[in-house]
Amino acid sequence: MDITLKKAAQRLLDADDILILSHRSPDGDTLGCASALLRGLHSLGKKARFLCSDPVPKKFAFLFAGVEEQVFEPGFIVSVDIADRQLFGKNLESYTEKVDLCLDHHGTNGDFAKERYVDAKASAACEILFQVLKEMQVTISSEIADCLFTGISTDTGCFRFGNVTPRTHRMAAELIELGAHAADINREMYDTKSRARLEVEKYVLQALTFHFDGKCAVLCLPASLVEELGVEEGDLDGVASMSRQVEGVLVGVTIREKEDGMLKVSLRTNPPMNASEICAEFGGGGHAAAAGCAFTGKTFDEVKGLLLEAIAKQMERCGL
Amino acid sequence: MDITLKKAAQRLLDADDILILSHRSPDGDTLGCASALLRGLHSLGKKARFLCSDPVPKKFAFLFAGVEEQVFEPGFIVSVDIADRQLFGKNLESYTEKVDLCLDHHGTNGDFAKERYVDAKASAACEILFQVLKEMQVTISSEIADCLFTGISTDTGCFRFGNVTPRTHRMAAELIELGAHAADINREMYDTKSRARLEVEKYVLQALTFHFDGKCAVLCLPASLVEELGVEEGDLDGVASMSRQVEGVLVGVTIREKEDGMLKVSLRTNPPMNASEICAEFGGGGHAAAAGCAFTGKTFDEVKGLLLEAIAKQMERCGL
Numbered sequence: 348m349d350i351t352l353k354k355a356a357q358r359l360l361d362a363d364d365i366l367i368l369s370h371r372s373p374d375g376d377t378l379g380c381a382s383a384l385l386r387g388l389h390s391l392g393k394k395a396r397f398l399c400s401d402p403v404p405k406k407f408a409f410l411f412a413g414v415e416e417q418v419f420e421p422g423f424i425v426s427v428d429i430a431d432r433q434l435f436g437k438n439l440e441s442y443t444e445k446v447d448l449c450l451d452h453h454g455t456n457g458d459f460a461k462e463r464y465v466d467a468k469a470s471a472a473c474e475i476l477f478q479v480l481k482e483m484q485v486t487i488s489s490e491i492a493d494c495l496f497t498g499i500s501t502d503t504g505c506f507r508f509g510n511v512t513p514r515t516h517r518m519a520a521e522l523i524e525l526g527a528h529a530a531d532i533n534r535e536m537y538d539t540k541s542r543a544r545l546e547v548e549k550y551v552l553q554a555l556t557f558h559f560d561g562k563c564a565v566l567c568l569p570a571s572l573v574e575e576l577g578v579e580e581g582d583l584d585g586v587a588s589m590s591r592q593v594e595g596v597l598v599g600v601t602i603r604e605k606e607d608g609m610l611k612v613s614l615r616t617n618p619p620m621n622a623s624e625i626c627a628e629f630g631g632g633g634h635a636a637a638a639g640c641a642f643t644g645k646t647f648d649e650v651k652g653l654l655l656e657a658i659a660k661q662m663e664r665c666g667l
Numbered sequence: 668m669d670i671t672l673k674k675a676a677q678r679l680l681d682a683d684d685i686l687i688l689s690h691r692s693p694d695g696d697t698l699g700c701a702s703a704l705l706r707g708l709h710s711l712g713k714k715a716r717f718l719c720s721d722p723v724p725k726k727f728a729f730l731f732a733g734v735e736e737q738v739f740e741p742g743f744i745v746s747v748d749i750a751d752r753q754l755f756g757k758n759l760e761s762y763t764e765k766v767d768l769c770l771d772h773h774g775t776n777g778d779f780a781k782e783r784y785v786d787a788k789a790s791a792a793c794e795i796l797f798q799v800l801k802e803m804q805v806t807i808s809s810e811i812a813d814c815l816f817t818g819i820s821t822d823t824g825c826f827r828f829g830n831v832t833p834r835t836h837r838m839a840a841e842l843i844e845l846g847a848h849a850a851d852i853n854r855e856m857y858d859t860k861s862r863a864r865l866e867v868e869k870y871v872l873q874a875l876t877f878h879f880d881g882k883c884a885v886l887c888l889p890a891s892l893v894e895e896l897g898v899e900e901g902d903l904d905g906v907a908s909m910s911r912q913v914e915g916v917l918v919g920v921t922i923r924e925k926e927d928g929m930l931k932v933s934l935r936t937n938p939p940m941n942a943s944e945i946c947a948e949f950g951g952g953g954h955a956a957a958a959g960c961a962f963t964g965k966t967f968d969e970v971k972g973l974l975l976e977a978i979a980k981q982m983e984r985c986g987l
Contacts, residue, residue, distance in 0.1 A: 505825050505827050506826040506839070506853075507825050507853045507857055508850060508853075511843075511850065512843070513840035513841070513844050515840075516836040516837065516839040516840035517836065517840045519826070520834070520835075520836035520837045520840075521833070523831075523833050523836070524833050529831060530829035530831065533826075533827040533828075534827075538827075538912050539912060539913075539914050540914060542877075542881060542913060542914060542915070545872065545913055549869075549873065552865065552868060552869035552872060553869065553873075592858050592859060592860045593859075593860050593861075593862060593865055594859050594860060594861045595862070
């Protein structure tokens, strides 16, 4: 059931022994929410602890620095930034039907909780948490401001994306006034590259091929890559979008080999090209700008050939 | 002479036939200022035109779209974002002593104009222009909002750097409300890479060498590179900072060969390493975090050897 922000804050004020859940493969927003709420609840003298199916990535460890670890049987369960049941992850599966309150900013929220407050206009769930904590009269410490700022900054690509609203910027202003170390956080998030990520980017730049006068870029990622480069899965994050960033590219194709030999294709297009139509030819689907399909029993070259053919046909239809 | 923001606005209101000057090698801020002011002055029925020593880069051409070109003898000259006489550039040298009003955000402003309004707390000169235009009662159109937003966004690395203040974010919020196409501008500025830039990054990633357990990264850029890669000088912008971004790197060294064979070194360090001390050994200088020196009659390998030796000594002194 949908409830108001005010009621959501009241539920947390009425509760104790609160368990906070983040989504699997946690990012800055779900962790920023969790750490801000943990700190806020502790500051009110409540017991609160945090669970996530996957470990907290090293770069986000600072969010939990100095937070007291507490042990108790949960009396109230709140999920932050979890859009759907599948996103609880393997280790938290048992909680999917036990959530008392869901705080989220995904318009597609799966309605798994007893009560929820969803604001799809919020760029980050941390925008919601900021309001909830204020409603709860929590004193926003500089540590809490850091947590909330991290969520907002990371979910907006550092205020770069289309989900940024005037409210997003005004909250950032307020959080800086409350002591958020904005520049330090941004440096850590965006200006620091791991050696592993460097290896990935080096590979991508070498492996990218351009077709149709630079209008199409194709990237093939063999399953062995992670091991070959000595990197982790997470180091490949966002690789599919690298080709799209190249000037003049209307179709970015990433073909990734899975462990079982299946070739997963993700297509990103700019108008007038339509990713969904191209993928539909191969039994896939998606949106006009981003779609996918998959092939089994085929080589990279075969799949690349099939896709380039379909892309060429669409380009012709578009008069490109 | 320093004047108030109010007076600066009054000077512009009192003037006509206004010539606006941007600094050489123009960036988003100086051009955003110029185009916003041009549009604002035109909207008040004044004549105004714009000059810059260098051509407007293609990516900033949109700032001037639809601006009427006017021809007249200047009656009033205003410089925007120009910190010093040298920054007028070759083609505007004759104007250095003729500026009536200087609007700038550099604390080091050279005081070349009859009157100036300098606010060193402004992240971008566009923060100042926004205030000046409001003071002048100019109606901020969505085109003007785009110009101002571009300046603020580009001078702050998309709200990433330490120069961002709460005011910066609040102005961004206001500009979006006034119709700035924030997401489109940001995509164009940060998510679009030229094929030439791609070639540069590919080269850099291949050419970077790591030393002392990854604490030092060295990049050598031969003079022939620009021609070899088929790129322009501008495509090399910011290359020196790429090595610093790698996790664990305390010393980033870039050795660039000039046309005359001179090898120019730029050093970037993180504490406890001190770039200035290292460069001083070779007759150079700078700040603790960024310094430079130059060598003539030496090869890349010789210079690299000398620098690595000096770096090793300092590392030892620092107990690294």
